[in-house]
Amino acid sequence: MPQLEPAGGDDLGAPDELIAFQDEGEEQDKGAGRGSAHGDLDELKSSLVSETENRGTGTGSGSGSDSEAERPPQPRESFQKPRDYLAEVVRRQQDGGFFKGPPYPGYPFLMLPELGSPYLANGALSPGGARTYLQMKWPLLDVPAGATLKDSRSPSPAHLSNKVPVVQHAHHMHPLTPLITYSNDHFSPGSPPGHLSPEIDPKTGIPRPPHPSELPPYYPLSPGAVGQIPHPLGWLVPQQGQPVYSIPPGGFRHPYPALAMNASMSSLMSSRFSPHMVPPPTHGLHPSGIPHPTIVSPIVKQEPTQPSVSPGGNSKSPVTVKKEEEKKPHIKKPLNAFMLYMKEMRAKVVAECTLKESAAINQILGRRWHSLSREEQAKYYELARKERQLHSQLYPTWSARDNYGKKKKRKREKLAQQQSHDTESSLASKSKKPCVQYLPAEKPCDSPASSHGSMLDSPATPSAALASPAAPAATHSEQAQPLSLTTKPEARAQLTMHSAAFLSGKAASSSSSSSSSSSSSSSLGSPPSLLSRPIPFTSVPSTALLSSPPSFAAAIPSPQAALAVLQTQPLSLVTKPAD
DNA sequence: TGGCCTTTGAAGCTT
DNA sequence: AAGCTTCAAAGGCCA
Secondary structure, three states: HHHOOOOOOOOOOOOOOHHHHHHHHHHHHHHHHHHHHOOOHHHHHHHHHHHHHHHHOOOOOOOHOOOOOOOOOOOOOHHHHHHHHHHHHHHHHHHOOOOOOOOOOOEEEEEEOOOOOOOOOOOOOOOOOOOOEEEEOOOOOOOOOHHHHHHOOOOOOOHHHOOOOOOOOOOOOOOOOOHHHHHHOOOOOOOOHHHHHHOOOOOOOOOOOOHHHHHHOOEEEEEOOOOOOOOOOOOOOHHHHHOEOOOOOOOOOOOOOHHHHHHHHHHHHOOOOHHHHHHOOOOEEEEOOOEEOEEOOOOOOOOOOOOOOOOOOOHHHHHHHHHHHHHEEEEOOOOOOHHHHHHHHHHHHHHOOOOOHHHHHHHHHHHHHOOOOOOHHHHHHHHHHHHHHHHHHHOOOOOOOOOOOOOOHHHHHHHHHHHHHHHHOOOOOOOOOOOOOOOOOOOOOOOOHHHHHHHHOOOOOOOHHHOOOOOHHHOOOOOOOOOOOOHHHHHHHHHHHHHHHHHHHHHHHHOOOOOHHHHHHHHHHHHOOOHHOOOOOOOOHHHHHHHHHOOOOOOOOOOOHHHHHHOOOOOOOOOOOOO
């Protein structure tokens, strides 16, 4: 199978349309997606229209629809050779120029500390702009200077409060290295949800050799943990800097697990070692002794409600099992695509809205999620896939089963009761709160910027769908991807009633983007359709990457610049030209 | 103080 | 195999 091919060669005979598709994705990343948030709306509209037209013609290049001034002038064809791309990247960095960022404030950056620059323990941006922000289409990687030298077992308080998205190669390497490494990745921009990927099956344990770049580098740690790796956006968006994962009190050898993991994985990958060669971790610890951020100290999260369900069931007494379980750190599930999306976009929505309740925010995010283009969603699916991959690499023995049934027993009971009640009640008597409660009719979040971005970004148009090259190659799993708008029809109805204006208004505001409008309405009121499916990207070959234009990798000279870019930077995973 | 709410997706569990 | 359940994040709300 292609995935087992040597890195970078995981595709054979990629259809041209796939490449074109890839290009389209890039186009959107840098085009509509970026401009939608803060850019000129009219330009965006035009761009979208042009893109749609291009799709219709099958060209997909979208080169003619480029309406962004910041856009790299070079035609993508000029980067068919990785070195060309890299040269361009270097040139741009030297020029100090960077491109207007897309609406995604998160992942796109690889934060590389300048050697010798002081590391700000609290994660705040260095006044001196000590960091070099290298745009990465991947979770933020931030390696505090000297981080790799620190003994995480005695971390400084700085780490405890570090809100800087961390992660990066432990090796000192050229800033472009990450980009280069991507070229070896089997990454497919339109990658399907992880479990759909034919490349790896964490469960069956037949993963392809992991590539460092595939290891999602962000695993925020909870406060009080020895080390912390907050959300990538945490350094700029405190709300999102909340710890996601904590680390067991055992102490680590490296304050940045993911970072170290990258390093180890890099070695593994470079030597083509199979992940199986990595000794299984003990109690959530990485073989290298590096804890994973998904580990939550049992102290922090102690829910010894059930006897051990470890696969290796034994005859130990319940008490013993319970004790062992208490000792066992709680390893959280890796975040799925939507969770990643929420983490990234929550702050943005909160900032735009008057709402603060997560329930309401989540509803909005849920709708926006559906309004995202398939390409954009694909980025998150890919992130999630990598997340799971890293997770499985770190915790080969971990299973979602480990956390199953250990949380909120009351809730389950309540749900059960509710279900029984629902069966007896009419639809109107659903016990769940109507969504309207969280999404007031006054559209408190009718923020033009992001909303437009989401809506406009959505190319979920018939033409777009038809233009999807991967469609024919969609796997069963891909087709099984959630198409739904919401799992609760009644809630959806509520949303439709009370929020249609919210979405349609946005769509209407971009009249030229009729596709967006239709998409929105479709998402809300129509049965799930192909349009709302995640991109089937398993078939997107890496060769497509070879033809992909370089995503603008740029050095950001200052925190202010970083912020500026971050505010407009779209999430994009594809950055790597094949080498 | 801790569960609820809300979202989607992954994965385990149940039938 | 299909359907159901749980968990993952987030933070205000409420008992």
